[in-house]
Amino acid sequence: MDRAALTHPGRVLYPDPGIAKRELAGYYAAVADRLLPHLADRPLSLVRSRDGEAFYQKHHRGPAPPGLASIGIDVGTGRRDYLVCRDATGLASLAQLGVVELHTWGSRLPDPLRADRLTFDLDPDPTLDWRTVADAALTLRALLQALGYESWCKTTGGKGLHVVVPLTTRRPDWDTARTSARAVARYLCRTEPTRFAARPGDAHRRGRLYVDYLRNYGGATAVSAYSPRLRPGAPVSMPLAWRQLEGDEDLRGRRFELRAVPAWLRRRRDPWSGYADTRQAFDADAFARLEGPAPDPGVT
DNA sequence: GTCTGGC
DNA sequence: GCCAGACAACGCAAT
């Protein structure tokens, strides 16, 4: 397979700390073995950098660059082509395109209309400390375990955390996936209203975490593990071991920056090594049993 | 980064 | 020939 030439290698994509295209390509190559399994067969949503400013792209006009495939998927109204990354050559093409964030669907080809995981985005009031956010993730994990599901946690590169539930069999259509994830979010808000908020926005959320279940419908995406973010320091969405959530070290945000991650990975075991081997069947009834009255919005 | 469409 | 514009999109809740 051809590999596209890396043009404009000195073009700065992350103004802070001044990471150019050449360094981004080096990062993708260095973490390819870890990153590629998270991209495999998943339609992509790309964030590209124009002078450090983000612009989004879901569709590619013309033939797909080397290592990328443009795949037609029937979405609500009509059929559109979405990019999928095939291999390390595809990562090189993404670097050539100036792609600074990789977001993926929660489903995979050849069945993109059924979820193969649920993603919960814990989005805290930015003033909340690490322990409060980590404890919220542990609470969500325990709830999911009570439902019969193991889950995995990663940083987002920002103040929050993602909790991911892989689903291998009896995978739900998007409407069922969204409804089930919503039931989990509402349950947390109903049972622990002092910790969890049902809606985004500082005024409503203050002092709490917004449980964003809205990554779980057709075409919705969440940032991929090992994707950098176009933010100061170029932080990376880093998979964590649950054990790390019990410690006092704040692992969010710039704790894992693009420049430091390859060396870090070389000396640490993959905390998500069990993810790919996990077999869990989706059971809509288990989630439906969480249903109750809508959460009290509380004081505005 | 690259293509398109308007001048 | 050159340059500006396009390059995503949707559920949810508030106004």
Added chain:
DNA sequence: ATTGCG
């Protein structure tokens, strides 16, 4: 119906 948010 339109806007703001993620």
